[in-house]
Amino acid sequence: MIFRDRALPKAVDLLERALEGQDEALLNDAFHNLRDAMGESQPQTCAAAGPRLAALLPRTPMGAAAILAVMIGACVEHGADPAACAGPVFDRIEDALTNVAGFPALWDETVGGELPQRDHLALGEALGRIAEVTGGIDEATFAAVSAWMELPLWEMAAVTLLSYEPIRQAVQEEGSLVVLADAAAMGDADLKCLRYLLKMFDAEPLVVVHRPTGTAYRMRMSRIGDNFQLHTLLAHLLVGGGHVPGEAPPAAVVAAMRDAPLADPPPQATGSFNLAAADGSWIWNEGCPADIPVVDGERLLILDPPPYGRAWQATRFYPQIAGDLVLEKVLDRAEADAYLAKAAPARDRPSV
Template sequence: MIFGRKKFLDAVGDFERAVRAQSPKRAQRALAPLHRTSGNAGDGEYLEAGPRLAVLLPDLPPGPRSTVAVVVGACVERGADAPACAPVIFAGAREAFAAAADFSARWADTGGGELPDPDGAFSDEIVERVGSGPAVGWFTLPQWEMAAVAVLNDPAVRRTAEGKAELLALVERVAEASGHEFKCLDYALRVLDDEPLVVLHRESGTGYALRMSGIGDNFQLHTLLADVLAGGRHVPGEAPSARETAVCRDAAGQVPTTGAFNLVGADGGWIFNEGTPADIAVVDGVRLLVLDPPPYRRSWPAGRFFPGMHGDLVLERVLSAQEAADWFAKLAPAKGPTGS
């Protein structure tokens, strides 16, 4: 293991020297050992290597930049300083998605047809059709998605990093134009932290003030709601087991669970488990969610959409009867799953 750690930092040093010497050939030769040895380091080596590699990203060509960004992301997952690495990761991701938007437009302007898979092969024919820059942007999107999600696992990055809204807008633009989904990055950019949530239980007429953080999708939210409210005996319903709850907070793995509620928005429309907590509309400055009885039995693997992201849902207080009534007065009648 000592040899492996030394080998990785040696590769980092070789790559640093090549980049700073502005020698593309040396840097290209040093890239393969860097990537190959990045899986054989100890946590302390990842902590050191992440920021050292991150500062080099702006000086790299777009292709190698995305490869090194993935290594930086892996370092962050093993303890490297995520807030220090995030700005250059986001800058590179924004540049790649902007180029990919240009790729989609040029593809449409040169005959259209199905776009190539961004995980597929990069070819001279594609470059001739749309240009090198847009093509490189398109084919490096999977790498930038991995790197950006890695740093977004860190709550400090989610709370303080600049450029998240711009990156999300670019992700949405490329997805709409291309038909390709970048779900992991899209969902990661939508994660809410320290977010107030008012939950109303329609059958009992009760209401609850909660706060959520680090919840990747509504499957996870649903399970945690059942734990806090049904498990806390505030509302009727099937409470999840301790294990089902744990894997939705910080434990590893997935466990089968069954839904306790139907999640409904203030407009009466369903809030689907497949979406994210950001889908819950804000009413008078607070996200407002209604719990109705489940229309049918629904089961799924309880767990976290982002295994590296810890989730939390806290009950801050039970609303008074008058507070709950005031919130209920803001609701539209419940609708079906299609909104009718």
């Protein structure tokens, strides 16, 4: 075990030499050794390697940097200080999200047709198809193509680091990554793990109006990954708390949506409400709490009766993050009526 644990520091040493000498063959050897060594090393050895690898990331060429970022994330999962690793990783992620913006137009103007599936192993193939048309690959083209093909790796590394609350709060406060990720997404489902985590709230106030009973509640939500989780915890507090009629979620479902380890198989949750914005538009369970609009300085959520039966597995979108929803106050009738007056009539199911 001692000899195997020496393999990772030696692989990092080799990577340093490869980057200093700009030796491509040595760089390939270093990555091969890193991959093998990380799978065999003790957690404390991986933890020690994390900051060293992060310090090398700024000098690592495109095409290899995203793989190194994932390795740094693995080191953080094994105990490396996320604060010591985050800066270089997020600098390169911002570069990738900036560079990827030009890829769809580049592909359309050269190869044309459907965009290629993102896969870092197919980077060479994508570059080759463009080069057949253009006669060569310049630096900007390489940056755009590598960013597109490697974006899942960058997302994986980012999610690992953003799972740590101080890191997430610092990135959210700086703000640029939130904007870049939204701009880079090709539809609601694209980069979902990254975008939802960038928008995750910590101790965010929420006013909830239950339209059928005319009651309203002041709550606070923390670290809730998606609206399936929010919906389930709302049902626990309101139905389980005896505030509104319905069937409360079982204790195992509530625990799974808060902080319990993943169960196999996971328990089943059922829908108690239809979530809506104050303007009557639906807020989908597949979305995240940031989808709830702010009305007069507060996030306002309307609960209507469920239009049809819904069920889902009680699993957190981010299993590594414990979430919570707290009921702070049951509002009096006058307050509830004031919030209810801000709500447009319920809408029928939108066409999708």
